[in-house]
Amino acid sequence: MTSRLSIPIAALFAGLLLTSCGHGGSSSSGVDAATPLRLSDADLASAELIELTAGVPVSGTLQPAVDVNITAPLTEVIESVPVREGQSVARGAVLARFRTGTLAPAAASARAALEMSRADHERYENLYKAGAVAKREVEAALANWRSAEAQAAHANKQLEESVVRAPVSGVVSQRFVEAGDRPADGDPMFHVVNTSELDFEATVPSETALRVRPGSTVRLSVSGWSGAPIEGKVARVNAAVDPATRQLKIYVRVPNANGKLVGGLYASGAVVTERVERALAVPLAAVRGDGDSLWVMTVANGTLARHAVRTGVRDEAQDRVEIVSGLAAGARVVIGPLGGLIPGARVTLSGVGGDAADSNAAQPAGPAAAGGH
Known part of the structure; x- marks a missing residue:
């Protein structure tokens, strides 16, 4: 009886041993046998040589460097307003004309009174020299002359100001008056x-x-602006830190000769303190890990690979980081929080640019690959 039972028990142990070995072999080749990971072009980016900058973050609003409010120089009815909002004007261009029905005659009368008072003063000077009048009469004539000069200057100034001209070249951003209005002085x-x-x-x-x-x-990206980042220079730095906020105010001048940017746009960027002209860069989202343990995942010949990297300048404005070592230019890196990124895993690419990789990655792992460990 004992000798008959020993054979099945031995066979059972042998079967268990073979089953265990079989499971071990399958586990070792699980990466190759798994279904290929499908990625799109949106999941990949190329490591490329570009200029990177980094520095002190800033944000704020762009405003015109020249900003002029023009007020009414007198109280009179407006005759015409030849400009509209959004219209470009040169310095000295006519913006509005006031009616001169009373101004022109007043100026002419003041000029005539001035000429008369000047002649009176001259006449009294000659009479005084001849001993015919007292000195106080000469002084009174001089006072009348000076008063007439002031009145004539005021009348001429009002007549001149009846034509409102642009004090600077620029664009009429707002117009507050119409023909027929009678603004008060200073409106x-x-x-x-x-x-x-x-x-x-x-x-x-x-x-x-x-x-x-x-x-x-200062390098800035403008909200809603599809063009390249713009650059300016720090023109002034405040002399003191705000004690309440511990912030220092700076003033930046930004060239805009082509006039594509307008006032009021929000911009953010950095005061450049570091610049690398030819940095090997990848998107910030391509770098994984933390501290001293950083890596990127690349795709080549339909296979994922992990590369330990060392980073340098971090350019927030361009969403790029410099790769100092561990990666070659042109490498295709995986970006974004994707799961299943196992080194050696097979990959298929969908979308433009993925055909070459698909030719290798689309082939499922064969029996030889699964069993050969």
């Missing part, structure tokens, strides 16, 4: 701006004050 008439240069005002933390100085380059 707003026009708002003229010149955007060939823009001002950008921002604050930086006090601990960065020594890194920001007049002449420092």
Whole structure:
């Protein structure tokens, strides 16, 4: 009886051993046998050589460097307003004309009175020299002359101001008057701006004050602007830190000769303190890990690979980071929080540019690959 039972028990142990070995072999080749990971072009980016900058973050609003409010110089009825909002004007261009029905005659009368008082003074001077009048009469004639000069100057000034001219070249951004209006002296008439240069005002933390100085380059990205980042220069730095916020105010001048940018746009960027002209860069989202343990995942020949990297300049404006070592230019890196990124895993690419990789990655792992470990 004992000898008959020993054979099945031995066979059972042998079967268990073979089953265990079989499971071990399958596990070792699980990466190759798994279904390929499908990625799109949106999941990949190329490591490329570009200029990167980094520095002190800033944000604020762009405003015209030249901003002029024009008010009514007198109280009179407006005859005409030949300009509209949005219209470009040169310095000295006519913006409005007041009626001169009373101004012109008043100026002519004042000029005549001036000429008469001047002649009277001259006559009294000659009479005084001849001993015919007292000195006080000469002084009175001189006072009348000076008074007539002031009245004539005022009348001529009002007549001249009846034509309102642009004090600067620019664009009429606001018009507050129409023909027929009778604004009071000092009432707003026009708002003229010149955007060939823009001002950008921002604050930086006090601990960065020594890194920001007049002449420092500022690189900005404009909200809603599809063009390349714009650059300006720090024109002025406030002399003191705000004790309440511990922030230092800076003033940046931004060239805008083509006039594509307008006042009021929000911009953000950095005062450049580091610049690398030819940096090997990848998107920030391509770098994984933290601290001293950083890596990127690449796709080549339909296979994922992990590369330990060392990073350098971090350019927030361009959403790029410099790769100092661990990666070659042109490498295709995986971006975004994707799961299943196992080194050695097979990959298929969908979308433009994925055909070449698909030719390799689309082939499922064969029996030889599964069993050969």
